[in-house]
Amino acid sequence: MAGNSLGQIFRFTTWGESHGPAIGCVVDGAPPRIPLAEADIQSWLDRRRPGQSRFTTQRQEPDQVKILSGVFEGVTTGTPISLLIENVDQRSKDYSDIKDRFRPGHADHTYWAKYGVRDYRGGGRSSARETASRVAAGAVARKILAQALGSAFRVRGALVQIGPHAIDRGRWDWAEIENNPFWCPDAKTAEKWAAYLDEVRKEGSSAGAVIEVVAEGVPAGLGEPIYGKLDADLAGAMMSINAVKGVEIGSGFAAAAMRGEDAHDEMRMKDGRISFLSNHAGGILGGISNGEPLVARFAVKPTSSILTPRRGVTVDGRDVDVRTTGRHDPCVGIRAVPVGEAMMACVLADHWMRHKAQCD
Amino acid sequence: MAGNSLGQIFRFTTWGESHGPAIGCVVDGAPPRIPLAEADIQSWLDRRRPGQSRFTTQRQEPDQVKILSGVFEGVTTGTPISLLIENVDQRSKDYSDIKDRFRPGHADHTYWAKYGVRDYRGGGRSSARETASRVAAGAVARKILAQALGSAFRVRGALVQIGPHAIDRGRWDWAEIENNPFWCPDAKTAEKWAAYLDEVRKEGSSAGAVIEVVAEGVPAGLGEPIYGKLDADLAGAMMSINAVKGVEIGSGFAAAAMRGEDAHDEMRMKDGRISFLSNHAGGILGGISNGEPLVARFAVKPTSSILTPRRGVTVDGRDVDVRTTGRHDPCVGIRAVPVGEAMMACVLADHWMRHKAQCD
């Protein structure tokens, strides 16, 4: 209710601040008898971990997860799974430069407006560090879906735009996303991005990005009408990721410019099953999955922390210029890829269970 | 839970099918002692009502609302407000042409995949007729917010794109939206749209659109962190509207192409208050309102029902061509404007009450 939980049946609650002793989450509602070990979660956390290339923050966090409950003799018990990640590199640094001021683009001012509290330690609860908990919950969701939907099920994400540079979709190759530090499916564009981001980084600036997440092997029928639509829940979940300003499904905003003949996916029977001849819908019609791959895309604004001084104000109402030094991602969109995948997995696990509840 | 409710404290549940005896909603959680009469709701329903120009469906529905509970002696009592709208023009028409087939772009196939039921009466529950209930709930939300936030509070929507034709934002004039059948704030573009839509309509085709909804007079501090972010809830609510494929806040997808210096709104003190020098954030930082106007935009795909035959399949798995005759909106995006406004009002009423609960 107070905003720290996601999902209805598969439901997780995250807690923790960027520079407190630890962060974590409680995953409630997972089915029993799902094999689960810390390594299953760790592998996904490792993908989101900072400091893996020069294009992400140099903060060193091992992000080692511990399972404190809900798993016994290697399988889930059906009771809450408590996951804990210690903050190691929270450096009791000197915050005097930002302690009393609101940084442009950050949530400093709005948290203060809401709560009347200034937790100046690296963004406190509003820090993107919270997304580690999402990735951990997403790892549990993946295990559930793998068991439920079988090996055809897969969630993958890719970066499709950095700054003004979009990929060439004709060169899309999923295999490429492991070959560059951007999860870029287009090798040539990845090179362009490296050059672009080096320039951005040297200038002390930052860049935005667009991420695409695709789920394959999702059966038709998941999602609930009206306010529990699968796309509505995906939109809410993706928009809840730090710095996201837009979400689209399938053809998204481009659909607005289309004519009726072009925008709707025609159908033909194929091997006894309904087959769609295109996927403008992104796998969702009327809020319910149609059996095609689910395609969601979201836009991330440039990192707010930049070296160029920007006009801000202080807590006590004085004009001030703010220049953010320290370790920051020049493009937070990069590390948003595993986070977007986790959101997709969590929403799907929830809807798979909601569907079972009512319709199985 | 089964998807027919929106909101946590200000919470409404809608019910009803396109061609059943009636549709309606139950609005729960409204504060007591808010003046409320049927006329307060009717005026907003009249804006959404079909058949008001040649650019919307010719179905004739008076959409007359009745208040069945929750109001006594002209004010809300704090108990559930039951609103009922009879379906008048539900014509017991001949459905034999679509009864056994799944129409491309519609939810026919996915509802059947989910529920194993084919309610072929004009889309049944998946029909955009349901949005009348949203507008009714939104009218109640507006009354609550007007009392809470005063006369500075206002929610307005405009159509900013039809097909490939976007407005010229330099000509934006709110007064114009009452002067054309499109809620278009740019008189010149409205003319262009009329010509374009006449062509589309004559060809039996349809067009998409983009709607922008703006809320002014919203204080800083509304919204909850992480999964209850104001933008996340707006994204979910807007995406839940029929035919919507994308949602953005403030600069939205354009933010991805920006540099850090340009994307973040700088601040200065002005008359003792924090003033932002731009509004790329669309009034929301870290999921919480910052006192600037809230700006949300959503893309609507072209109407699925078109005269051109499209490839579909039948319930029993045969290939078939589907051509949809009958009374349809050539651009459903037009009537989505009051629906988008209603979603904005409902989400804000809910968050205003959630904020009071925890932080007042």
Added chain:
Amino acid sequence: MAGNSLGQIFRFTTWGESHGPAIGCVVDGAPPRIPLAEADIQSWLDRRRPGQSRFTTQRQEPDQVKILSGVFEGVTTGTPISLLIENVDQRSKDYSDIKDRFRPGHADHTYWAKYGVRDYRGGGRSSARETASRVAAGAVARKILAQALGSAFRVRGALVQIGPHAIDRGRWDWAEIENNPFWCPDAKTAEKWAAYLDEVRKEGSSAGAVIEVVAEGVPAGLGEPIYGKLDADLAGAMMSINAVKGVEIGSGFAAAAMRGEDAHDEMRMKDGRISFLSNHAGGILGGISNGEPLVARFAVKPTSSILTPRRGVTVDGRDVDVRTTGRHDPCVGIRAVPVGEAMMACVLADHWMRHKAQCD
């Protein structure tokens, strides 16, 4: 959230006041393809209907239910089922005797303290008339459970005490409950009650009662640990019925006086299944059903409206004596029997679906 909904997956929301135009409820989350007709609901409403003996209120309400949505061609569609019951005998009577005063035992004062509104029309929302909606929702729940659990499933209620007169449990005969106006399973006690209640009624007084509700054919495994325990949800649901002051499961308060050897149900294998040798637990251990009959009991206080003048106060703070004339149940506990059954059915339908979601 504002208190007018019950259940998580099988969830209904009721609305309406005692003397408004109608009351009703929206049942959301019902599985699709369940046969459902108005007659299925009407038969249960008829059991709760007032005016069927001299021991219940003489208000004449046909309580005719209409299904407005969610059912098509005789089966549920999986979308919300809107049920409406018109208030026929709401007599625009003269309320001047209670309009400005708070009646002892009633919710007049507390509703006013909460909402600042005095809906003096026969109790408004706090009237037991709301329970008709519960019975209607319960009828839908019964249909779901009948299909899910088969013919072994049955929910039955009985009155086991009126005033100080408890039944003799040795004479319990379910067949008797249809033979007297009290749903009394002990024919001899039913006679005693008739005499007692005639006396109470003639004196213008009222009597309390205890109701027992039993569900048979419920499989082991329903219920969720800790805060979603089956007994916790039953306790909440039963306590939410008007005038209820206590709830117990199985041996209930009597368990407090027992020794460990006597309080716990021993087990033996029988025909390959676990069989309990007694049922002190009332069918629930650790919040989860154990396969034995579920047994819940609740206490109803005497009707608040009595002829004897009682000390009350007025809305504007003056001492006053209140004497309630009009048509009232001398023992509201009688008509609480079908309501208690409905609560049991609704809680079970919800938990059956919750169980399917997570554990099937």
Added chain:
Amino acid sequence: MAGNSLGQIFRFTTWGESHGPAIGCVVDGAPPRIPLAEADIQSWLDRRRPGQSRFTTQRQEPDQVKILSGVFEGVTTGTPISLLIENVDQRSKDYSDIKDRFRPGHADHTYWAKYGVRDYRGGGRSSARETASRVAAGAVARKILAQALGSAFRVRGALVQIGPHAIDRGRWDWAEIENNPFWCPDAKTAEKWAAYLDEVRKEGSSAGAVIEVVAEGVPAGLGEPIYGKLDADLAGAMMSINAVKGVEIGSGFAAAAMRGEDAHDEMRMKDGRISFLSNHAGGILGGISNGEPLVARFAVKPTSSILTPRRGVTVDGRDVDVRTTGRHDPCVGIRAVPVGEAMMACVLADHWMRHKAQCD
């Protein structure tokens, strides 16, 4: 949803098993700027801690609580408060005697029926050890209510019956509850209980109990109608405590035997305020507080673990006799007193915030 959370706005989620590495809870929705330190929580945990007299289990658990998030510079920040309690005395003992068997009175069989998992380590999630988390959450609730309602607010619990021995209410003295190991307000009965329990303990048996919890200083107006009634939520919360079989409010089951003239609390104006001349209602009318002390009572069955052999069955379906050795509370009702207080505080904190949301 899966049963491990309580509350709507003030909402906590507990996790952990009796013999895992730790237990804990996440408290979400607490207002910001409430002073909170570990000591504030520890003092209440110390009251529930085992091993403080010969009448409770000899398991040695320091129950030292750590605050991992949500508190900064001594006050709550409005973000989730993560509380962790390590299990110290979880002894990797030999479970071979119960590993494969279902103990009568325990949740062994029902958890297995639900989840298909046998977590035999001391009851796993169903152990009363979970109640430490409740007491911790309750401590946070008390801080919130103290700030909101002032010094008149107080929640206190007492044991009013052990086995067949009820206290003499005429001797009720709150000061006495600190003078005996039973929270007994009647010194004389406390002596009787000591003798009775010594006998029970020596015989390897166990005893049940009744606990009464009273909240003073609660303003009129808290609670929501119908399904969110304050008494319904209290009933659900109390019934969710381990081993509870009955809950009553005010006169409770005794109200069933009363006549209308006796059961309802009359009112008179006193010092400009409404004053009730008795408190049969236990402070709640129509589900809403009336300003009088809230009085809730609940019955706890005898501890299930006893030395006398009882008939049980094994996981693989063989008859077996079960005799439970080890460290157990002869009367779990004793340590249920602080747990009942915590439930009262949590429900009230939630309802105080719910009331603010809608009606302030």
